[in-house]
Amino acid sequence: MTQDVTIKITDREGIIHEVLAPTDMNMNVMELVSAYELAPEGTIGICGGMAMCASCQCYVLNQVTLPERNDDEEAMLSEAFNVKDNSRLGCQIYITNALEGLEIALAPES
Numbered sequence: 001m002t003q004d005v006t007i008k009i010t011d012r013e014g015i016i017h018e019v020l021a022p023t024d025m026n027m028n029v030m031e032l033v034s035a036y037e038l039a040p041e042g043t044i045g046i047c048g049g050m051a052m053c054a055s056c057q058c059y060v061l062n063q064v065t066l067p068e069r070n071d072d073e074e075a076m077l078s079e080a081f082n083v084k085d086n087s088r089l090g091c092q093i094y095i096t097n098a099l100e101g102l103e104i105a106l107a108p109e110s
Contacts, residue, residue: 003023003097004020004021004022004023005020005021005023005095005096005097005099005100005101005102006018006019006020006021006100006101007019007021007029007032007095007099007101007102007103007104008061008101008102008103008104009032009033009036009038009058009103009104009105009106010061010103010104010105010106011038011039011106012039012106012108012109017036017038019032019036019038021095021099022095023095023096023097025095026094027094027095028049028090028091028092028093028094028095029056029058029090029091029093029095029104030044030045030049030056030089030090030091031045031049031091032090032095033045033056033090033106038106039106043055043109044056044090044106045090045091047091049091050072050091051070051072051073051075051076051089051091051092052072052076053076054076054077054079054080054081054089054107055109056089056090056091057077057080057082057083057087057088057089057090057106057107058087058088058089058090058104058105058106058107059084059086059087059088059104059105059107060086060087060088060102060103060104061086061103061104061105062101062102062103064098064099064100064101064102064103065098066088066093066098066099067092067093067094069088069092070092072092073088073089073092076089077089082107082108083107087107088104090104
């Protein structure tokens with residue numbers, strides 16, 4: 001049986017949104033932010049989730065087990081602005097049951 005997980009997302013204005021994310025739609029965090037309209041249209045997911053623009057960069061705020069960064073994500077983050085040790089690309093984090101309780105903050109627009 002599939003279930004939704006709860007994720008807390010701090011938008012670029014500093015407002016915290018607690019959202020439900022489906023685990024059965026192969027959705028990623030970037031798509032979740034877009035679906036809930038937590039970033040102005042055209043400011044997130046510019047490359048369509050191909051790990052080529054860093055517009056969906058976010059900061060992971062708590063200890064939730066995430067998949068390791070792949071080579072494309074590492075390469076994009078090495079060129080992006082405002083990168084921190086806890087930076088990830090939202091398009092590379094797919095929503096699974098393991099993300100229950102994830103807390104992230106959207107990185108500022110570059």
